[in-house]
Amino acid sequence: MRLSIWPGAVQPYDDILEVARHAEATGWDGVYVADHFMPNATPGRDPSGPMLECGTLIAALGAAVPRVRFGTLVYGNTYRHPAVLANMAATADHVTGGRFTLGIGAGWQVNEHEQYGIELPPVKQRLDRFVEALEVLHGLLRRPTTTFDGEYYRLTGAWCEPKPVQDPLPILIGGGGERRMLGIVARYADAWNTWGHPDLIARKSAILDDFCAAQGRDPKAIARTAQSLVVVDGPLPQDAPMPVIGGSPERLADTIAQYREIGLDELIVPDRLLGRGADRLKAMDTVRSLVSG
Template sequence: MRLSIWPGAGQPYGELVAAARHAGETGWDGVYVADHFMPNAGGVRLPDDPVLECGSLLAALGALVPRVRIGALVYGITYRHPAVLANMAATVDHITDGRFILGVGAGWQVNEHEQYGIELPPVKQRLDRFVEALRVLRGLLTQPTTTLDGEYYQLTDAYCEPKPVQDPLPILIGGSGEKRMLRIVAEHADAWNTWGRPDLIAHKMAVLDGHCAAVGRDPRSILRSAQALTVVDGPLPENMPMPVIGGSPGALADTIAQYRAIGLDELIVPDGFLGTGADRLKAMDTILGIVRG
């Protein structure tokens, strides 16, 4: 099972780079960055909650950190035109010499759309547009030219050069909706990601397998990754909206074994509860030791 770190983009740049470099130097497999412009704070923008921009960070990490995979969790299509994003992705793939993962999603965070005046359509329209965006991305990244007369995107003999180093560059889709989103994953994704503890991930994986069977896709051709807030040694936070694992090295080892048993391909660890500075690096080493056995 692969192991990747997800350093929060709300920390100082130097600290984020330090975590990514430590991952690269000690044997982790990947580094991911979220694509948001502010915390999910219900429309409130506070002066002490800065967030670094994802695309710029990925280019920097790709140049600074060798060996590991670099990816987004995930670019929001509502504010990233897919033709522009395709060019960004191809460039970062060259910067990393073929280590980039293009993570994309349909968009969801209300406050950043409201503050920037960016439309956040109803879910059905958002997913319809997302499917068109995936066609744009796949076309531009793999074909000499792409023409699309869609409802949301119109391209005429459009090209994206140079093409990525990877052929094809892997597209990761983030999402968990069982009826529509996991069907889109089955039809379009090279990799899939969502939040959840092992029991929920096992259920979602079974649903994804069903969609793969319906569209004639080998389910093993889609890499599956998941994450949960991670506590190495300490009390688990209460009333968290996101799943939390760990509390002690032993408890964390048990949960990691469960992820491995259900066939998860990659565990992604957000660094929000790992501490800072030397404490965070020590926690990362503990997690790495558990996963590698």
């Protein structure tokens, strides 16, 4: 099982770079960055706080840290035309020497769309648009030219050059909707990601397998990735909006073993609850030892 770190983009660049370099030096496999422009407007969080931009951050980290893979978790489709995103992804793959994973989702964070005047359509329309975007991305990144006449996007003899170093550049889709999103994953994704404890990931992974079977695709062609907030040693927060695992190294080891048993290909660890400075690096070392052990 691969192990990757997810440093929050709310912190200074030097702190994020420290996390990425430590991950590289201590045997982690990857580093992910979220695509947001401001913190989510949830109770207890300051939505006016700082947030570094994802694409620029990925390029900077990829140039500075030479071994681990980098990925976006995940680009929001509503923020950019998919042709623009295809060129960004191809460039990131060249900057990293073929170590980039293009993570993309349908988009969701309300306050960003409201403040910037970006349309956030209803879910059905958002997913319809997302499917068209995936067609555009597949075309531009994997074929010489692309012509596409959709409801939301139109391309005529379009090219994206240079093509990525990787052939193909892997596309990760983030989302866990069981009625439609997992069907989109089955059709277009090289990797799938969602939040959840092992039991939830196992259930949704089985549903994804069914969608793959219905579309005649080998389920093993789609890597399964997931994350939960991690507490290495201490009380679990009772008000966390996301799943939380750990509390002690022993309990964390048990949950990591469960992820491995359900066939998870990659565990992604957000650094939000790992502390800061030397404490965070020590916590990262503990997590790494539990996965490798």
